[in-house]
Amino acid sequence: MNKMKIATLAFGAVLLGGAGFLINGLPTVAQAADMTVYKSDSCGCCGGWVEHMRKAGYAIRIVSTDDLMPVKTRLGVPDSLWACHTAVVDGKVIEGHVPAAAVDAFLKAPGASRGIGVGGMPTGSPGMEAPGYAPERYDVMRFGGSAPARFMTFEGANPVRR
Template identity: 40%
Template structure:
């Protein structure tokens, strides 16, 4: 290496700001009813927001959700596992990121049902979404976030 190349490289290294490190995509596995298309919309939404999503059709969705700690009346139309948590239903990505950054001692979160205007669902949002925290010890779900 000659002096010119060395000095040019040194100058560029000290004068230019560091390049941002691109975060690796967050892996997730989403279980869905084989006939449900809104779940594919939710998976696409997650992919657009930095997740890699492995979609697995199943006819055992209620059992998967229940085994993960989501009571029947709080279940959504699909169940996702991400970062050692369960995320049930059409939970907005900012709430999923909040869960993954805060790392609370819960089994996961759920947005019950299929609310209009939620990620992956059609139509305008007509109400606030209440996302619940669930545990595996049988305690009643509590409000985790409202968006």
């Protein structure tokens, strides 16, 4: 083969590869992440949070349990952040009604934190939407290795700039 044919073939391969990215888009954290969620079958707000995460692109596997205490203890979730469900994604722990935007940001952020969580059940957080009630402002906390610290602040499912 002469140099011209090789150059033409190489250019064609680059063009086809670029077309693949245009058609499929760049992969995102959510497209690549499988999430395991530990929750009770009877909890409706947990189901709402799972749907929020599915809409954000996460593949969800549910482990049904009515005794979450051993799960939270094994995964190192601080008592102050305990909520009604616990998830694991890419080896990191997500506790409670954490918005998908915070999960995405946390999975992209370098660091040794074990996980993030929202203690309790803030009104307006994903799964806790209540028509006619204003969403609360709440903090998503980073934990593991030291005392929990603020990671992001939200009002409902929307990040709040500080």
